[in-house]
Amino acid sequence: xxxxxxxDAITTMATINVVPLIDVALVLxxxxxxxxxxxxxxxxxxxxxxxxxxxxxxxxWVVTVVEDKKIYLNDKQITLSELxxxxxxxxxxxSSAEVFLRADRRVPYGYVVQVxxxxxxxxxxRLGIVTAPEITGTQ
Numbered sequence: 001x002x003x004x005x006x007x008d009a010i011t012t013m014a015t016i017n018v019v020p021l022i023d024v025a026l027v028l029x030x031x032x033x034x035x036x037x038x039x040x041x042x043x044x045x046x047x048x049x050x051x052x053x054x055x056x057x058x059x060x061w062v063v064t065v066v067e068d069k070k071i072y073l074n075d076k077q078i079t080l081s082e083l084x085x086x087x088x089x090x091x092x093x094x095s096s097a098e099v100f101l102r103a104d105r106r107v108p109y110g111y112v113v114q115v116x117x118x119x120x121x122x123x124x125x126r127l128g129i130v131t132a133p134e135i136t137g138t139q
Contacts, residue, residue, distance in 0.1 A: 067106045095123075
C-alpha cells in the first residue's frame with residue numbers, strides 16, 4: 001500500500017516486487033549446484049580396457065576393488081572377511097544371483113583373484129567382470 005500525500009488517500013500498488021523472489025531462487029540454485037555432486041559421489045575406478053563390448057552392470061550386487069585394495073559392496077566399504085560372509089548369504093539365498101566385480105586396473109592381479117575366489121567359494125555361480133570398452137580411433 002502506498003500513502004498518497006496529495007489527497008491523503010491510501011492507494012494500492014498493482015505490481016508485485018519479484019526481486020526478492022529471484023534472489024531466493026538464485027540462492028537455492030547455488031546451493032543445489034554445490035550439494036548435488038557431493039550426493040552423487042561415486043567410486044572412481046579405472047577399469048581395464050577391452051576390445052569387446054563393455055559390461056553393463058544391471059545386478060544389485062557390485063563388488064568394487066579400488067587402487068589401495070579397499071573393497072566396496074554396492075558403494076559401502078567392507079573387509080574381505082565381511083565380503084565372504086555377505087556373499088555366503090547371497091549364495092545360499094539365491095542360486096541365480098549375479099555379482100559384478102569392478103576392479104581398478106592398478107590393483108595387483110593376485111588380489112583381484114583372491115576377491116574372486118571369496119565370491120566363488122560362497123556359492124555364487126554368476127560372476128561378471130566389468131570392463132570399459134577400448135576406444136579405437138585414427139591417430
